[in-house]
């Protein structure tokens with residue numbers, strides 16, 4: 001009977017960020033007619049990157065923050081390192097698009113404002129999950145078991161890595177599987193010195209190249225990095241992965257994609273007769289015109305929280321608690337990584353060596369705690385990693401020196417000693433009480449504002465404390481003459497929930513429909529033609545940056561959905 | 571270094587963001603391609619009197635004088651200071667700045683017989699050193715006072731120093747002729763020799 005219906009599109013994809021771009025590419029390349037709906041405004045690759053390559057003297061206030069303005073309109077986003085006037089166009093205005101911020105326990109919800117979503121802004125760090133990560137819930141009893149293991153997803157990691165372009169170094173570590181790597185970026189002399197010392201004095205620590213979605217070798221239509229930095233202003237050579245540079249052009253090239261910007265999705269319309277989603281309802285963010293589209297299947301890629309918001313707004317007689325929410329898990333098990341500087345050391349080694357060019361990443365220390373069969377006596381579960389940064393002190397770190405005149409000028413213009421820092425990212429346990437929900441407050445489109453209820457647990461606190469202690473040990477072994485560590489660690493001093501910008505969960509996957517929203521194919525247990533492939537599906541958090549995993553699951557879900565569609569199963 | 575300051579320093583390091591790209595406000599007209607926009611210091615000046623302009627220029631030049639390389643005036647720092655004091659300071663900071671100017675404008679001619687900008691270099695330096703000695707307990711001088719929110723109650727002399735140093739090393743002249751500037755490195759080499767007299771890279775590098 002369904003065959004008789006005229007559909008506007010084969011598939012609708014909501015969002016054009018990291019996961020939406022992937023869904024658009026994969027589905028269009030399989031020959032499906034795809035409509036991509038994006039609330040943000042249009043932004044062209046290259047032409048749209050207004051801040052790219054701008055020197056400091058072109059910039060209002062030479063880079064000092066206009067403080068009142070930012071606090072008023074971007075109170076959360078302006079806390080992120082990548083926020084500036086050269087990138088402000090990429091961030092959602094929080095005054096115009098508010099969510100409910102609890103004064104006591106604020107959640108930092110960082111959202112994009114354009115086609116491409118946060119793919120333009122991200123830090124490009126990409127790490128595979130290991131089997132240890134996929135087994136973590138099963139092993140320690142937090143959350144529900146993953147319905148997927150490393151072997152299921154490994155080919156999809158490869159598929160994604162080859163397309164986005166990842167540079168890195170193979171290390172053969174079971175806790176951090178190697179991927180399809182382009183040649184790694186060179187190291188600084190001090191980093192080599194530190195590595196040599198660690199090999200002797202802290203042999204349990206691996207210092208390796210960060211794995212980064214930045215090209216060191218050309219790919220079709222994209223060229224190797226020219227080391228201009230900073231990346232988050234946009235990269236017209238497409239040297240780092242963004243939707244604009246990579247997935248959207250591929251989708252466009254098929255001729256099968258229709259992309260509508262300034263189009264906010266309000267809800268999905270469930271058809272009780274067919275047991276499927278029949279149509280999707282949108283509002284034009286400029287004209288406020290409302291419209292709907294029909295399709296055979298629907299992919300939510302609006303990002304964690306935003307996709308769940310759409311499901312919660314899509315209530316019906318059959319789904320009074322939110323679409324596809326028979327499990328009651330929708331909105332719950334929200335996670336994020338805590339982040340912060342675990343330790344920093346001062347070094348006087350390699351003072352006569354300097355660098356040329358701006359390497360758009362630091363190095364990386366893979367997880368080394370609670371590995372399978374090790375660290376049995378630790379009083380916390382799971383683990384953490386460090387992203388590192390190496391920097392030479394200069395006028396920016398010492399401009400408040402006493403004195404005047406030629407001597408001051410001369411001392412400020414020259415490089416000082418080195419700083420080497422370890423920024424810990426810790427895993428977060430899935431807990432039911434950490435959640436998002438719809439408040440009674442409405443926004444300018446008449447839609448409910450999202451509210452959050454999330455706190456760090458004891459385990460996250462202990463992980464951060466351990467990360468700080470271990471950072472000091474590592475920096476001493478590395479030869480720092482002076483070290484400084486994160487101190488007085490408590491939930492009050494830690495990064496805010498959401499500040500890691502690795503928010504995930506709220507529509508978790510699992511084999512049991514009574515406990516999980518999605519099955520192992522990112523397909524809603526309750527609604528066969530509905531897929532959610534952004535970070536909402538995450539059943540646990542690992543400690544590694546998540547976007548590579550979102551991309552791999554998205555590509556895998558698209559493959560499954562297209563096959564099912566062709567077989568008449570959707 | 572307290573925790574907050576430490577974290578601010580940390581943010582710079584994790585992100586590889588230069589201080590200068592941590593924030594700046596574009597007017598709607600400037601929301602074009604920034605790299606081809608006019609320099610910030612080309613903006614219209616309307617905050618200081620001609621006498622105050624002489625004073626600010628002289629003070630900036632005491633902080634960063636012309637040597638064998640250009641100094642604050644060559645780099646347009648007086649314009650930068652006037653624009654920042656007029657547009658960027660909040661009311662409290664602007665009041666401190668205006669009072670600081672007024673103090674020098676009235677006190678110096680009485681004590682020395684001439685306005686500040688006409689005094690000999692050694693006297694100018696002495697006056698600035700006195701101001702710094704009086705301000706020495708300000709939090710502005712704390713070790714960790716870098717990469718942070720501006721300290722709103724910083725004394726006048728600290729304001730002058732910060733705006734001069736910031737304006738100078740982020741200016742085109744400062745970046746190209748005193749520091750080193752390479753917007754298109756094309757490669758990364760982590761180990762090049764550094765001579766004892768060589769300068770750091772200008773931002774937005776790190």
Ligand SMILES: Cc1cc2nc3c(=O)[nH]c(=O)nc-3n(C[C@H](O)[C@H](O)[C@H](O)COP(=O)(O)OP(=O)(O)OC[C@H]3O[C@@H](n4cnc5c(N)ncnc54)[C@H](O)[C@@H]3O)c2cc1C
Pocket residue numbers: 014015016017018019020037038039040080082110111112113114115116117118119121122123124125126263264265266301302303304306307310501502534535545546547548550
């Ligand atoms: C500064 C920064 C650094 C980061 N660094 C890293 C990193 O190094 N490694 C890493 O793995 N991750 C990193 N992240 C996180 C990463 O950006 C996200 O995990 C990733 O973008 C998520 O992809 P997504 O497709 O789910 O969401 P997004 O990329 O945010 O895209 C979602 C899109 O959906 C649109 N949308 C939302 N709601 C609606 C609606 N109702 N209707 C229509 N459209 C809608 C949005 O406008 C947006 O364009 C970083 C993020 C930031 C901001």
Ligand code: SF4
Pocket residue numbers: 214215224225226227228229230231232234235236237238239240358359360
């Ligand atoms: S550093 Fe490389 S990836 Fe980053 S913006 Fe420049 S060219 Fe692009």
